[in-house]
Amino acid sequence: MTKKLDNIAADLKSRIKDFNQPIDNHLVEFAREYAVSKNLLNQAILKNFRYSHSDRSYKEELYPEIESLIDSIVLDYSENASKETVKNAKNARKQIEDHFFNVSYPSDSVFKSVNLYKKYKRTGFELRDINIDLKFGEITGVVGENGNGKTTLFNIIAGELLHDSGTLNFPYIKQPKNGKLNWIEIDKQIAYVPQELPPWHGALESNLHYEASIRGIKGKENIRSVDYIVQRLGLESELNKKWDELSGGFKLRFSLARALVWKPKLLLIDEPLANLDVTTQQIVLNDLRDIAKNIRFPISIITSSQHIHEIESISDKLLFLEDGKVGYYGAVENVGDNRNTNCFELECNNSLGDLRDALSEVPSISIFHNGLYCLINASLDVSSQDILQKLIANNIEVDYFRNISQSIKYMFTKH
Amino acid sequence: MAFIAANDIKARKEQIQNLVAVNKVSIAINLLLDYAREFPNDSTLLNEAINISRRFHSNKKYKLNNEINFEDYEVSLNKLVESILYLLDSIEDSLMLTLNIDI
Numbered sequence: 001m002t003k004k005l006d007n008i009a010a011d012l013k014s015r016i017k018d019f020n021q022p023i024d025n026h027l028v029e030f031a032r033e034y035a036v037s038k039n040l041l042n043q044a045i046l047k048n049f050r051y052s053h054s055d056r057s058y059k060e061e062l063y064p065e066i067e068s069l070i071d072s073i074v075l076d077y078s079e080n081a082s083k084e085t086v087k088n089a090k091n092a093r094k095q096i097e098d099h100f101f102n103v104s105y106p107s108d109s110v111f112k113s114v115n116l117y118k119k120y121k122r123t124g125f126e127l128r129d130i131n132i133d134l135k136f137g138e139i140t141g142v143v144g145e146n147g148n149g150k151t152t153l154f155n156i157i158a159g160e161l162l163h164d165s166g167t168l169n170f171p172y173i174k175q176p177k178n179g180k181l182n183w184i185e186i187d188k189q190i191a192y193v194p195q196e197l198p199p200w201h202g203a204l205e206s207n208l209h210y211e212a213s214i215r216g217i218k219g220k221e222n223i224r225s226v227d228y229i230v231q232r233l234g235l236e237s238e239l240n241k242k243w244d245e246l247s248g249g250f251k252l253r254f255s256l257a258r259a260l261v262w263k264p265k266l267l268l269i270d271e272p273l274a275n276l277d278v279t280t281q282q283i284v285l286n287d288l289r290d291i292a293k294n295i296r297f298p299i300s301i302i303t304s305s306q307h308i309h310e311i312e313s314i315s316d317k318l319l320f321l322e323d324g325k326v327g328y329y330g331a332v333e334n335v336g337d338n339r340n341t342n343c344f345e346l347e348c349n350n351s352l353g354d355l356r357d358a359l360s361e362v363p364s365i366s367i368f369h370n371g372l373y374c375l376i377n378a379s380l381d382v383s384s385q386d387i388l389q390k391l392i393a394n395n396i397e398v399d400y401f402r403n404i405s406q407s408i409k410y411m412f413t414k415h
Numbered sequence: 416m417a418f419i420a421a422n423d424i425k426a427r428k429e430q431i432q433n434l435v436a437v438n439k440v441s442i443a444i445n446l447l448l449d450y451a452r453e454f455p456n457d458s459t460l461l462n463e464a465i466n467i468s469r470r471f472h473s474n475k476k477y478k479l480n481n482e483i484n485f486e487d488y489e490v491s492l493n494k495l496v497e498s499i500l501y502l503l504d505s506i507e508d509s510l511m512l513t514l515n516i517d518i
């Protein structure tokens with residue numbers, strides 16, 4: 001084993017000594033595998049960090065320290081790995097891991113609707129047959145074109161709009177026995193961030209403390225909750241600004257902070273990505289994903305967006321609304337399971353005629369332009385590779401290509 | 416980033432360590448805040464994570480405004496990374512105490 005470990009250590013040293021190659025976190029992985037002492041692992045992380053953000057001359061300067069650390073890890077392993085105390089420490093860590101492995105989200109639904117129906121008398125628009133079940137730890141993405149009922153649905157769930165028929169149920173929230181919904185209790189567990197964000201008045205930080213306070217979070221816990229959410233959503237630099245001085249992205253993040261500071265059970269966010277630049281969209285989406293996957297303060301999130309691929313990337317379930325009806329409701333990974341064709345989106349400078357010529361040998365293919373992209377429909381046995389190989393072989397320069405067969409976007413193309 | 420189950424405490428700790436190692440300290444601190452809030456019962460550990468985050472953002476601001484020279488910035492960044500690693504170990508120690516696990 002020592003001989004083998006010596007070889008691994010030598011390989012690692014030569015890799016690190018090639019100062020032009022990034023070392024990723026190889027030093028850390030090595031330490032994690034062989035360092036018995038926690039201190040050596042932490043030193044490896046620290047050295048890996050310093051090496052990662054240094055220029056060549058500093059890397060050269062750092063190398064002897066890294067070399068000596070690798071030798072120390074090898075020595076540590078050969079001297080201590082078989083000791084009983086080390087085995088006990090490993091076993092203790094395993095017990096912690098096992099303890100939390102057995103902790104999971106409550107399986108309860110936070111919200112259920114059965115045959116939900118709402119009609120606007122003036123316009124005649126109907127939202128109908130909405131049967132959804134929102135569970136802890138899940139993100140449900142609601143997609144659909146404008147005017148298909150997304151905001152109506154959100155307003156009904158949030159209790160801001162009365163439905164005409166069907167049942168709303170909040171199983172996790174204690175309700176009176178007479179069957180009527182107790183909106184005072186429900187309101188204590190639901191946070192709603194609407195599309196049009198209402199302006200805040202007064203100091204931003206005070207608003208957050210106030211919100212936490214009226215939700216029952218007092219004293220030190222109030223301060224800690226606000227400090228946490230301010231740091232977690234990166235709001236500190238903006239705390240001294242007025243609402244009107246904030247960018248659209250920060251207005252949304254502050255609204256999100258106010259919604260989350262009191263740890264609601266259900267979070268509704270209507271069109272969070274509208275008016276955000278691409279980087280901010282990604283930050284908001286990552287935050288939502290991290291917030292939903294929390295085992296101590298479990299939450300269910302329902303959010304709507306026109307940014308289909310982005311919302312698909314973080315959602316567990318999707319609800320596709322078309323003309324007020326459910327076009328699809330289910331797990332993201334099952335989207336497109338019942339399709340008859342594969343569908344590809346393509347952008348290039350060539351004409352539809354060129355594309356048809358290039359793909360003429362592909363069986364049962366249809367190509368059309370939807371105003372934004374060329375859409376290629378082909379039989380289920382035609383893959384992205386098949387299409388791309390033909391396009392490349394025919395010198396078609398592809399600017400953008402995406403297989404949308406298992407995306408809700410495919411359903412949009414059917415209209 | 417690869418998806419990590421919320422209850423996989425080992426993978427979450429290693430993810431934070433890995434992010435630090437490859438100089439993605441900002442993302443590591445965000446995940447540390449969640450980790451310190453979710454697992455230990457000891458709120459002082461969350462306070463420490465909040466302090467680390469504050470120090471990191473202040474340092475960044477000083478650097479942007481040229482209020483700190485490069486060497487001082489590097490020294491404080493190294494200290495901050497040490498604090499992150501120390502806090503991760505403290506959380507583990509705290510969990511051992513809470514769960515009554517003896518080494």
